[in-house]
Amino acid sequence: MQERIRNFSIIAHIDHGKSTLADRLLEFTGAISDREMREQFLDKMDLEREKGITIKLQPVRLNYKARDGKEYIFNLIDTPGHVDFTYEVSRSLAACEGALLVVDASQGIEAQTLANVYMAMDLDLAIVGVINKIDLPGARVEEVREEIQNVIGLAAEEIYPISAKLGLGIEEVLEAVVKHIPPPQGDVNAPLQALIFDSYFDPYKGAISYIRVVNGQVKKGDIIRMMSTGKEFEVTELGVLNPYMTEVEKLEVGEVGYLAASIKNVGDTKVGDTITLAENPADKPLPGYKVVKPMVYCGLYPLENSEFEKLRDALDKLKLNDASLVYEPETSEALGFGFRCGFLGLLHLEIIKERLEREYDLSLLATAPSVVYKVVLTDGSEVEVQNPKHWPMTQKIDRVLEPFVKASIMVPSDYIGAVMELCQEKRGRYENMEYLSKDRVLLTYKLPLSEILYDFFDALKSRTRGYASLDYEISGYEESDLVKLDILLNGEIVDALSFIVHRENAYYRARAIVQKLRKIIPRQLYEVVIQAAIGSKVIARETVKALRKDVLAKCYGGDVTRKKKLLEKQKEGKKKMKQIGHVEVPKDAFMTILDIENE
Numbered sequence: 001m002q003e004r005i006r007n008f009s010i011i012a013h014i015d016h017g018k019s020t021l022a023d024r025l026l027e028f029t030g031a032i033s034d035r036e037m038r039e040q041f042l043d044k045m046d047l048e049r050e051k052g053i054t055i056k057l058q059p060v061r062l063n064y065k066a067r068d069g070k071e072y073i074f075n076l077i078d079t080p081g082h083v084d085f086t087y088e089v090s091r092s093l094a095a096c097e098g099a100l101l102v103v104d105a106s107q108g109i110e111a112q113t114l115a116n117v118y119m120a121m122d123l124d125l126a127i128v129g130v131i132n133k134i135d136l137p138g139a140r141v142e143e144v145r146e147e148i149q150n151v152i153g154l155a156a157e158e159i160y161p162i163s164a165k166l167g168l169g170i171e172e173v174l175e176a177v178v179k180h181i182p183p184p185q186g187d188v189n190a191p192l193q194a195l196i197f198d199s200y201f202d203p204y205k206g207a208i209s210y211i212r213v214v215n216g217q218v219k220k221g222d223i224i225r226m227m228s229t230g231k232e233f234e235v236t237e238l239g240v241l242n243p244y245m246t247e248v249e250k251l252e253v254g255e256v257g258y259l260a261a262s263i264k265n266v267g268d269t270k271v272g273d274t275i276t277l278a279e280n281p282a283d284k285p286l287p288g289y290k291v292v293k294p295m296v297y298c299g300l301y302p303l304e305n306s307e308f309e310k311l312r313d314a315l316d317k318l319k320l321n322d323a324s325l326v327y328e329p330e331t332s333e334a335l336g337f338g339f340r341c342g343f344l345g346l347l348h349l350e351i352i353k354e355r356l357e358r359e360y361d362l363s364l365l366a367t368a369p370s371v372v373y374k375v376v377l378t379d380g381s382e383v384e385v386q387n388p389k390h391w392p393m394t395q396k397i398d399r400v401l402e403p404f405v406k407a408s409i410m411v412p413s414d415y416i417g418a419v420m421e422l423c424q425e426k427r428g429r430y431e432n433m434e435y436l437s438k439d440r441v442l443l444t445y446k447l448p449l450s451e452i453l454y455d456f457f458d459a460l461k462s463r464t465r466g467y468a469s470l471d472y473e474i475s476g477y478e479e480s481d482l483v484k485l486d487i488l489l490n491g492e493i494v495d496a497l498s499f500i501v502h503r504e505n506a507y508y509r510a511r512a513i514v515q516k517l518r519k520i521i522p523r524q525l526y527e528v529v530i531q532a533a534i535g536s537k538v539i540a541r542e543t544v545k546a547l548r549k550d551v552l553a554k555c556y557g558g559d560v561t562r563k564k565k566l567l568e569k570q571k572e573g574k575k576k577m578k579q580i581g582h583v584e585v586p587k588d589a590f591m592t593i594l595d596i597e598n599e
């Protein structure tokens, strides 16, 4: 049995056709019929579908009758495609013996493809090259084949040209899986060791873990033990996804499936943990995963203060399926009660915010995202600051460090100049340049994380006409000349609008923000003075003139009902506003800082 199992993932740059290939594999092996065939079965969540990205891993089991006449069991483990979720890629790869590397025939290898391949190589996985979209008129099959050979070191016969869209070459890929990817090792008679590579919460069955059995076997009714906590549970259900949840009596060495054990708290099914049996436990756990730390923080506040508890409840529920989300209550003088939330990146932030608004019917205000700074104080102590509100007083600060990333940018050589210019503007430091083929280069830069968070990727795309690709990893903390910029409305600091900026950019940003705020804060009863300041020094100022007089002036004093109507109308317009002191501020104002970055 073990001999006929193949566990693999598909790795690909976004849009190179991973989901389409997965669909074809499912179709070809009969896992789902045409009628059931929803476009891209593996990308389950609506938001993922809309944004066209894959986030959650899901293992699918396929039965394949190969040309050698034998029946094989394939476990295809999905990997997410976005750089925010890189750590999930390494999780899914750890449950496999091999990977299909999909490369778009018209695009060639991209930065993220390479990063993922290196991860697979680190884990000693067998790699099968797949050149997709050979049907495209711009397909450069031979060039891309050479690129894969040169850069990744695959042999020509380990690379398969296909069209996932038209279903060409799919059987060859399935045969390649049988031929090039080794069956799982491991001993069925050894004590159980099963790796949890993902988990989610099901309201009826409790926490469900996706597991890969590395040694031994597990059966329904067994008492299992989580090796990191020692907690024990009775297995209530085991199964595989083919692609629908299908119960089985046991899962054996090499197999991939799901396990339920009436576990109330997903915290008890830690991703990366090893499951063993209470009776005859393994003596040590499998190597786990790095714990991921949130890189980006922002405040989320309900527009209506009364919805605070509802927001807490919603966050608690989302957390059950997303262990990387962190949050704690915070109060803002301007916005009232809310939560400071930590995310893996901006996309993660955006997805969580949208899910809260859509699935939990909340109307939320998000403050500008911030990275985690380290501030060394004059007394020698060090504090971590992820909320500008907690920025120490200027006179107490000795120096400030911010997170930097090592960015790998892959680009046709014509655009080297454009990319260098952009990196320079973003306070980048040149590290290296390497030619991958005669007209494609890999540029390496050190850049502050805060600079690439916002619009870097878009700017990179637009300056290279879409040809550049980007991957990055955190490289550590470095000293920077940073200051806190406060925004004041009628002389009062609006804590939720403060942000951290490099001293050299402070003046420009301050001007841009007060101008923008002047445009979006509607005229109201009183004059509104908008200022930007570093400490007590005001560096930019704008005024919104008073208005209400004018609205009523049109009524010539007489008609009371008309007057009332007008005031009603004004009120309506205010609904999406937040009252700060005497000033009505539109909900979007708090993201203004982001917009400025995007302009």
Ligand SMILES: Nc1nc2c(ncn2[C@@H]2O[C@H](COP(=O)(O)OP(=O)(O)OP(=O)(O)O)[C@@H](O)[C@H]2O)c(=O)[nH]1
Residues within 6 Å of the ligand: 012, 013, 014, 015, 016, 017, 018, 019, 020, 021, 052, 053, 054, 080, 081, 132, 133, 134, 135, 136, 162, 163, 164, 165, 166
């Ligand atoms: N012409 C052509 N288009 C293809 C082929 N395979 C996929 N596509 C198209 O390429 C686009 C991206 O395909 P997906 O399968 O969604 O790409 P993906 O790699 O899964 O993208 P992420 O989920 O974002 O990582 C879609 O519009 C597909 O229809 C192919 O063989 N030929």
